[in-house]
Amino acid sequence: MRKNRIIFFVIVGVALAIVATALTGSSDALQANDIDVEALQAFFKGQALTAGSSGWLAESFVREQDNLDGMINYESVLLGLNEGKELKEPLVLIYPQEGIITADYPLMLLDSAKRKAYDRLVEFIRSPDFQKKLMKTTLRRPVVPGIPLDSRIPDTLLIELPFPNTVEVIDALLFSYLDEQRIPSHTFFVLDVSGSMDGEGLRDLKTALTNLTGLDQSLTGQFARFRGRERITMLPFSTEVQNVSDFAVNATAAAGEDMERIRSYVDQLQAGGNTAIYSSLVDAYRLTQQAQAQDPDRTYSIVLMSDGQNNSGSSQADFRSFYQDLPQHTQQVKTFTVLFGDADKAEMAKIADLTGGRMFDAKSESLSQIFKEIRGYQ
Numbered sequence: 001m002r003k004n005r006i007i008f009f010v011i012v013g014v015a016l017a018i019v020a021t022a023l024t025g026s027s028d029a030l031q032a033n034d035i036d037v038e039a040l041q042a043f044f045k046g047q048a049l050t051a052g053s054s055g056w057l058a059e060s061f062v063r064e065q066d067n068l069d070g071m072i073n074y075e076s077v078l079l080g081l082n083e084g085k086e087l088k089e090p091l092v093l094i095y096p097q098e099g100i101i102t103a104d105y106p107l108m109l110l111d112s113a114k115r116k117a118y119d120r121l122v123e124f125i126r127s128p129d130f131q132k133k134l135m136k137t138t139l140r141r142p143v144v145p146g147i148p149l150d151s152r153i154p155d156t157l158l159i160e161l162p163f164p165n166t167v168e169v170i171d172a173l174l175f176s177y178l179d180e181q182r183i184p185s186h187t188f189f190v191l192d193v194s195g196s197m198d199g200e201g202l203r204d205l206k207t208a209l210t211n212l213t214g215l216d217q218s219l220t221g222q223f224a225r226f227r228g229r230e231r232i233t234m235l236p237f238s239t240e241v242q243n244v245s246d247f248a249v250n251a252t253a254a255a256g257e258d259m260e261r262i263r264s265y266v267d268q269l270q271a272g273g274n275t276a277i278y279s280s281l282v283d284a285y286r287l288t289q290q291a292q293a294q295d296p297d298r299t300y301s302i303v304l305m306s307d308g309q310n311n312s313g314s315s316q317a318d319f320r321s322f323y324q325d326l327p328q329h330t331q332q333v334k335t336f337t338v339l340f341g342d343a344d345k346a347e348m349a350k351i352a353d354l355t356g357g358r359m360f361d362a363k364s365e366s367l368s369q370i371f372k373e374i375r376g377y378q
Helices: 014-024 037-044 054-063 075-083 112-125 128-138 167-181 200-215 219-224 257-267 277-294 316-324 345-355 367-375
Strands: 006-008 047-050 070-072 185-192 231-237 245-248 299-306 334-339 359-361
Touching (some): 037 167, 047 054, 054 070, 112 128, 200 257, 231 257, 277 299, 299 367, 334 367, 345 359, 359 367
Antiparallel strands (some): 231 245
């Protein structure tokens, strides 16, 4: 019998709050002292993948369904997968007997001068005709009482759990998950430091990386920082990979030694040379394979950032051949590519597609923002 594997998606803490509450055996609002770290650690031992979006999570499940046993996601997403033709067998939806939490995103009025237009929009959205159409096309439950459920939506008695009612409890829940409960991760950063990165490009890269050491004090920055028990491997490359370094994050304080060592390393990065994207990826996957053999109880991922086209070393065909010869567990390590500067969009997209990762575009957003987004997928 194969080991049970699940993929898990934290939707602003909703799914995590449901699991944590279920483990208490109570339907009361979760409190900070209710968080059972050991029980959650045991639960998350079966976790195989996390994601920054419900859609990408569903796509990943379809692609890897032979190796996965379940998924925590929106009800409408799960029902939608059953409606499609990509699953080899339908999903059985399980509703925790302790209760569920509805993902409720209120429509807020920001400009009081637009009150009339806002009221018309709300009235339209809440109209029975629109609610029925929304339910039929998206499999979302109607929010207006009295509308009969679509036959495809289970007519199950659902207990609504209260969402944690203080920021302190929510923060405690999420930080405990990131630093203590989830399977520890190992991230390989394959970073282009070729000559074209000299100047603003290298400065942006250094800022993006050092922000992950806790220097970004924004709410998203705090959740995107390097996590407790995480291992980091830096592989800067130009004509070839240079100065590979490993870091262990045991203490997550921004002023601590672990984060300071990463910042010191990043600060000394220099630009020069050509761009050997595929040779560097080969090195990253070889190191990943070695790390998996030494520490199989981690999740692994690769982040590839480049601002140019491959002009040195191995070709795309060489990398594809190498990748396809890797053992299956190493092929399951995803590469998240970052499009920057003059990087070839098609080239970076092919790498992400081949490895089951995703491409991110730092041409339209800051590199710091992109690196934070990627952290939700690791």
